[in-house]
Amino acid sequence: MRFDLTDLRLFLNVVEAGSLTGGAARSHMTLASASQRVRGMEDALGSALLTRHAQGVRPTEAGRTLLHHARVVLQQMERLRGELGEYGQGLKGHVRFLCGTAALTEHLPEVLARFLAQHPRVSIDLEERASPDTVEALRAGLCDIGIVSDAIDTQGLECHPFRRDDLVLVMPRGHALATRRRVMLADVVDDEFVGLPADSALQQLVTSHARTLARHLSYRVRVRNFEAVCRLVEQGIGVAIVPQTAAARCARTMKIARASLGDAWAERTLMACVRTSEELPLNARRMLEFLIAPQQDVAKK
Template sequence: MRFDLTDLRLFENIVEAGSITGGAAQTHMTLASASQRVLGMEADLGTPLLLRSSQGVQPTEAGRTLVHHARLVLQQMERLRGELGDYGAGLQGHVRLLCNTSAMTEHLPEALGRFLALHPRVSVDLEEQASADIVDAVRTGLCDIGIVSDVVDVEGLQHFVFRRDDLVLVVPRGHALARRRRVALAEVVDSQFIGLAEGSPLQAHVALHARRLGKRLAYRVRVRSFEAICRMVAQGIGVGVVPKAAADRSPSLPEIRAIPIAEAWAARHLLACVRDVDALPLNARRMLHELLVPAAQ
């Protein structure tokens, strides 16, 4: 076999994109060049690497084996570049980080800002996904670090507590439940809710627990941030579920009341998970270390 790093990067990008066209674009290569490289790899191996159809491509069993090892090789090269960067000049690192809604909006900005300030030549791919999807991405090597809720199965991954992330019910100060010390979702499931936009993993999590009660949440409006939920609640539009950190930092705090939800699913920690700390590229290990520094009080 005579595969070079460009071949491996191209094939990884093709599998992730689901098409040779998309993989070629991500590798900054023409479609004709990318197709020729894939054909050369298949000829060299003597077996197909991709199943081609009008909907795109999927890796064969040989292709899945190749992309698995390609990711390991490319991660090792990234680690090598990062470590040599301490002695050279101008080398740039790259970290792929996936996180859930709460981490993205409430807990990551401070820690990520510290990391980027300390490492000006490192770039970060940051994307919000559902916790279950993030765990799958970490297991398959599609990201370096994932930040997930502790309700998902992280078996087989190394994981560390990132932040406490309890969910609370926010109601207007004059609401009938405003003086309660704790509340169950069943007590408010028939209320008018202010929710996050369609597709929000956290909102889907709350809706799932409502369905387990045989109910469907009624939304008066969906907004794009926890702060917007709190502002709507302060105006008496409805109630909402947000992380305690978001309620505590909301400019609307004087007009709302944050009540702990008396159910196990609302008492959460966020976990930073990886496949193997020692196998991480240097810059990803540096980021993980920075993420695990306790938040400033």
């Protein structure tokens, strides 16, 4: 039985993606090539590694055993690349990173740009996930670092404050609540909303809390970024819930009103979380240190 690193990486990607198609794409393979490799692994083992179902694939008991060892081996290879990379330029490491909408669009781009400029041999797999999904992925060893809200149960993980990230309501200046400094979601639950796509992490958060009020928010339009959201709010299409940083930035050039959300879930700090920093590959450990450094220190690096 011989599985090479490409086999192990492919199998891990297939399980994480939940489908052969998704795993092939993450591995930069054609579907036919990925399917052939998985069949070859199953033939070599003499047992099925995946069960197929309508939504994709799941690992069998043998597949879960392989998955565990694949993570261990690939993590060890990342440590090897990081540590040997100190002695030469031939090895390249990568960091697996999950985060929510606000971190992805508002806080991470500048920080990651500085980090990557300083570490040209490191690449980053960055994926948007809701905080509960990120925590599950961290516990399962599916990523190195995750940025999550402090409202999420992170028991068993090592967590460090990253950025304050309160949510606010943005409204057209002529809105009935435009002069209020603080509102509750219940105050606007009957309004029409402008939002992000339904599968975005932030939108899932807002939707879940609307459900606790036994209400379903009405969206006039969904767009891909906070600038477009605020621009449509400015035009009177509806109200929106966005991070305070995005609202403040857009308010400099748009005619919108802002009010703090009084709901407890809207007051939050983003946390940089790992299973344990001592077990991180070198490049992931460096990134964690970079993320949690004081902002003025990061700017100097």
